[in-house]
Each structure stands twice: as C-alpha cells, then as structure tokens.
Amino acid sequence: MSNLSTEAVDLHPADSPVAPLPVVMLTAPGGSHPIKDDLRQILALTADGKLFISPQHLSDPFVMSFMDQLDHKEIEFEVVHASMSEIKALYQTSASTDLKKLAETQRQAQVVEFMGDAHRRGASDIHIVVSHDITRIKYRLYGVLKEVRQEKSNVGREFCAALYNSMCDVSGDYYKPHISQDARVSRKFVNELGLYGARVATRPLVEGPMMIMRLLYDDTSKTTFEALGFLPVQIQDFKRLRSLPFGLNLITGPTGSGKSKSLQVNLNELYDETGGTRHILTLEDPPEYPLKANQSPIYPGETWNEAITNSVRLDPDVLMYGELRDVESAKAAYSGAMTGHPTWSTLHTNNAIASLQRLIDMGVPQYLVTDPALTTGFINQSLLPVLCPACRVPLKEHTHLIDDGLLARVKDLQILEQVNLLGEGCSQCRGLGVVDRTVIAETLLTNLQFMDVFSQRGASAARRYWVTEMGGITKISHAIMKIAAGSIDPRHAETIAGPLDFDRQLLELSHA
Structure with missing residues (x-):
C-alpha cells in the first residue's frame, strides 16, 4: 500500500506565479499509466510521485478507482489539489x-x-x-x-x-x-x-x-454570464432573446471585448435549456471557441451567400453566423433571420445604439434594420481589468495619482471612499496589479417605439429614449457600479469606456 497524503499542497508558491512543473507525466498518452482523455482533465500523475486532482472530483469513482490501482501496484503517491486549468497546464508543459x-x-x-x-x-x-x-x-x-x-x-x-x-x-x-x-x-x-x-x-x-x-482558448473557468460580469437584469435580457422564435441578435463591441466568449456562453446555455433538442448550426470563419452546436467553417472559395443558402437547407432551429465583417456577411445574416430562425452573430461597434447605424452604413436596407420583429436585440460590451485585491490601493489616500478632472468626476458621483487604484503589483498578480477582466455591457431589446424614434430623430434621441423610457443601463453606468465596488480603476474605465460623466453629456445633447 502507498503512503497516501490527502493534504493539499500549494501548486503556486507565493514567490512565483507558476511553480516549476514536472516534465515527465506518467498519465500522458504514451506514459506508463495512460488514462482516458476525460479523466486526464481532472487528474495527473507525475514521475515525482505527485497525483494532481481537481478538488471537486476527489470523490469521483474513476479517480478513486485510479488511486486503488496505484495502491494495488504499491506505487506511492501524494495527492495535490489543483484546478482543472492547472492540470491542463501540467500536461501542456510535459508536451x-x-x-x-x-x-x-x-x-x-x-x-x-x-x-x-x-x-x-x-x-x-x-x-x-x-x-x-x-x-x-x-x-x-x-x-x-x-x-x-x-x-x-x-x-x-x-x-x-x-x-x-x-x-x-x-x-x-x-x-x-x-x-x-x-x-x-x-x-x-x-x-x-x-x-x-x-x-x-x-x-x-x-x-x-x-x-x-x-x-x-477553451476557457472552462467562465461558463456563465455571472462569471463574465453581466448584471442580473442583463442576464434576463439574454434569456428573453433566447426565447424568441425568430429575429437577429448581435453581440457587439470593439476588438478584444469578449464578444465570441459571450456568444459561446449564450449558445451553450440555449443548448442546456432545451436539453439538446434544438439543432444549433454555426457558420464561422474560422471557429474560435468550441460550442454545443454543429460548427461549420466557411471553406476556401465559399461565399457567405452560398453558405447561408446551404445552411437553411440543413434543418436548423437556431443559426449562428460568425462576425459580420462586410456587406455580404451582414446581408447574409439578415437573409438567414428572414427565413424564420433565431439568428446570432457579432459586430464591431462602440455602443448598442450605434449598431443600427453601423448595419445601415454597411449596406443593409434601413427598413430591415429598423424592423423590431426582425432586428430583435443588441448587446454591446467591453472588458475592464480587475484590480488585484492584495495590492490595490485606496484612492482617498492616493488622490495625487489621478488628474484633477477625474478626481472631480469621482467626487461628483460621491464614491470617493469606495474607489481603489492600480497597485504596484505583487506575487499574487504576477506583478501586473490586475488579476482578471470583467464585462461592462449594455443590452437593448428593441420595440416599435424605439425604432420609430431612431428612424425619425436619430441615434442620440434613440439612446435617450432607451435610457429614460426603457430603463437602459449604459456601459458607463455599469462601469461606475464596478468602480464603486472597488474592483475597477477609474482610469482604466475612462480609457476603455469614456469619461464617467459621458452619459450626462450624451443624454443632454440628445434632449436638446
């Protein structure tokens, strides 16, 4: 029998973000103790006798069976608690x-x-x-x-x-x-x-x-909208859009804003909600994340129109088209939506309202863009760095680090006491001062009155109507919530989303 230790061992020493990793993996393909791919996601045995196991899978019958096999072979090992991503990194390093x-x-x-x-x-x-x-x-x-x-x-x-x-x-x-x-x-x-x-x-x-x-990446650490950083009301908006029997819904934002990740979470939730009873078909150029769907790349020489025509013949219940990059892909997405299928895609825009004008500028007829039965929803998002809890510093003690204008805006919001700033970095954040990124977003579910305001009075008036009459939450408002919670540096927020008083400026201009 082995000397089994169930005490967790810290995989990440305080003085290093990633501990030196063993090279020889006994459970890797071709190793002396090869295991199935599914088990390799939660378990790894190294040549130095460490058995890395995901803590939530310690009682998994296959894990326990593997440990029994090691005991039976009189192989000594020590259990080390490690996340699934850390176990994945072990195999990657060994490769x-x-x-x-x-x-x-x-x-x-x-x-x-x-x-x-x-x-x-x-x-x-x-x-x-x-x-x-x-x-x-x-x-x-x-x-x-x-x-x-x-x-x-x-x-x-x-x-x-x-x-x-x-x-x-x-x-x-x-x-x-x-x-x-x-x-x-x-x-x-x-x-x-x-x-x-x-x-x-x-x-x-x-x-x-x-x-x-x-x-x-296939990032399995964030599989819900809550983990991504969306507000409860925004999560409900996603759920509402998933329930619609038809219509085009776009997740929008600048480059690197997490659009594809949010689309992945959304379609996977749709699959889970329906128990896999709906045929979700994608057309992507190229596929960026694994989905609970039939993923299809645009193959060399194939046009979007040809792919769309083919896709609607494949008995889909839900269509997902990759990023709308040009007039051809935008018109093709509308063609798919007009066949009566719920359709999802992504688009580069600065805010939710701007998506309407962007589609028109790309060449989609305005009567299609402003039809609330066809264009049913927009989500716009950006990503903000999350401050390291160990080394962030309170603004009230470091007001000299920000300019007078930003300080005045923070004071005007009456959140000075809660705000934190980027620290110098520490071992817990690899010297970066930040440990993650989180979403700030705005979700817009269209209706006839909103589309009429946009058509007759333009984007600024439509934005004001969305906020004042439809209860819309802007990205600036969402960012202020997270700044007030102490997790976001206001300088990061202003660089990415705009001045903290930007909403006031835009809404007052539209009112005038």
Whole structure:
C-alpha cells in the first residue's frame, strides 16, 4: 500500500506565479499509466510521485478507482489539489519536448517556447514588433500589454518567417514582411499547446514588420454570464432573446471585448435549456471557441451567400453566423433571420445604439434594420481589468495619482471612499496589479417605439429614449457600479469606456 497524503499542497508558491512543473507525466498518452482523455482533465500523475486532482472530483469513482490501482501496484503517491486549468497546464508543459521535436529549426523551437509561456500566463495576444535595432515581444495580459522579451532585429524577422512559413496553414504563400498577411497556426502546434486555435496577422511598420498572434482558448473557468460580469437584469435580457422564435441578435463591441466568449456562453446555455433538442448550426470563419452546436467553417472559395443558402437547407432551429465583417456577411445574416430562425452573430461597434447605424452604413436596407420583429436585440460590451485585491490601493489616500478632472468626476458621483487604484503589483498578480477582466455591457431589446424614434430623430434621441423610457443601463453606468465596488480603476474605465460623466453629456445633447 502507498503512503497516501490527502493534504493539499500549494501548486503556486507565493514567490512565483507558476511553480516549476514536472516534465515527465506518467498519465500522458504514451506514459506508463495512460488514462482516458476525460479523466486526464481532472487528474495527473507525475514521475515525482505527485497525483494532481481537481478538488471537486476527489470523490469521483474513476479517480478513486485510479488511486486503488496505484495502491494495488504499491506505487506511492501524494495527492495535490489543483484546478482543472492547472492540470491542463501540467500536461501542456510535459508536451514541450514533443513540441520541440515538431520544430524543424532553432527559431521554430524558440517560437514554440514563447507561445507556450504566453499560454501558461493566460495571454490573449502575442506582439512581435521589429524595429531597426531591436525586436520587442509583448503579451497582452488581462487587457494590458507587457513587454517580456527583447531580441536583435534580425532574430525577430526570423521568428516571423519561421512562424508564418512553417507553423501556419497557408495556401502556397510565404512570409512577405512588406505587405499585410493573415494566417492560422497549424493544428498540430495548437493542439500540443492546449489551445483551441491561434490566428496570425502581420503588417509592415515604418521601422520593420509587426506580427500579432491571437491565442484562442477553451476557457472552462467562465461558463456563465455571472462569471463574465453581466448584471442580473442583463442576464434576463439574454434569456428573453433566447426565447424568441425568430429575429437577429448581435453581440457587439470593439476588438478584444469578449464578444465570441459571450456568444459561446449564450449558445451553450440555449443548448442546456432545451436539453439538446434544438439543432444549433454555426457558420464561422474560422471557429474560435468550441460550442454545443454543429460548427461549420466557411471553406476556401465559399461565399457567405452560398453558405447561408446551404445552411437553411440543413434543418436548423437556431443559426449562428460568425462576425459580420462586410456587406455580404451582414446581408447574409439578415437573409438567414428572414427565413424564420433565431439568428446570432457579432459586430464591431462602440455602443448598442450605434449598431443600427453601423448595419445601415454597411449596406443593409434601413427598413430591415429598423424592423423590431426582425432586428430583435443588441448587446454591446467591453472588458475592464480587475484590480488585484492584495495590492490595490485606496484612492482617498492616493488622490495625487489621478488628474484633477477625474478626481472631480469621482467626487461628483460621491464614491470617493469606495474607489481603489492600480497597485504596484505583487506575487499574487504576477506583478501586473490586475488579476482578471470583467464585462461592462449594455443590452437593448428593441420595440416599435424605439425604432420609430431612431428612424425619425436619430441615434442620440434613440439612446435617450432607451435610457429614460426603457430603463437602459449604459456601459458607463455599469462601469461606475464596478468602480464603486472597488474592483475597477477609474482610469482604466475612462480609457476603455469614456469619461464617467459621458452619459450626462450624451443624454443632454440628445434632449436638446
């Protein structure tokens, strides 16, 4: 029998955000104790005798059976409590040797190295910016860019070439630093890194090329609207829109605002609410997150119109189209909605009301956009960094850190005592001062009167009607709630959402 310890061991020492991880995983594919994929999500056995288990699965019969097998083989082990994401990271780290075997050159191996590092830190993007003398590599962590590495200029160019030419799926093309290019990282690399996908975009700058890589995760830590940061009334608005038998609903916001994640949560909730009895069909270019749906990519050479025409022949109950990028995809989404199906998609806009004008500007006929039986709902959102509870500092003791205008706006709101500011960083936040990101949003369920105000008096009047007559909550209002709760730095809120008195300005202008 083994000496089993059930005492939890801290996987993350205080002086390091990520403890050194063992290389040899006995429960990995090909290991001495291979297990099924489902069990690998909640359990990992390393060569140093540590059995990492998700705490909520300690009594899982398959986990207990595995421990019994180890006892029967007289293999000693120590139980370590670890989250599912930490267990996933263990397997990803152990796969680094296999990744290096995939890398054909030293530069590929280095690219794999910092991709893995960025993933372990939870970065959403990697920036490779090449100038005359130096290459800077930055990660976007919780919405904040942080420089993590510098290389010589020629090394950065070689990184870009190695990544694009030999690690991406491209059709007969090669890396050209003097033009803009888009690509997707090959499946064999993203699978080994534990990512759902990775997109690459390049553009020439004055001093050299720039390459941005968006890392796509299947983040299982946030599976509800509450976890994302939506208000209860906004969650009810989502539920109302999911209950409608037809209509187009758009989740909107700037780049990197979490639109696709909210769409994933929404469609998965729809699936759960209906017990999987409705056929949810997507058309995406490309798929960004796994969904409880039949996900279909736009294949090379296929137009949106062709894909839409085909999709409505596949007996769907709910349609989801990826981002509306141009007039073709926008009109195609309306064509799908006009067939009588509830339809969901995403769009780049600054606020919920602006989505109407954006669709019209894209070329969708106004009579379609302003039909409340067809255009049924808009959600607009942004993401704000969440302050580290361990090192954030109270504004009332550090008023000198913000400008006089912002201080006056905070005082005018009478929330000075509750507000916190970004701290210097600590071990708990990896020196960033922030630990997460949270949604600020506005949800608009259209009706005939609202559409009439928009058509006759414009977007400003429609916004005022939405707030004063329909009880609309703006992103600024939502941000102020979170600032007053002490979790958001007002400087971050004003940078991303606008001045804290912006609503007053807009509503007064529309009233005039």
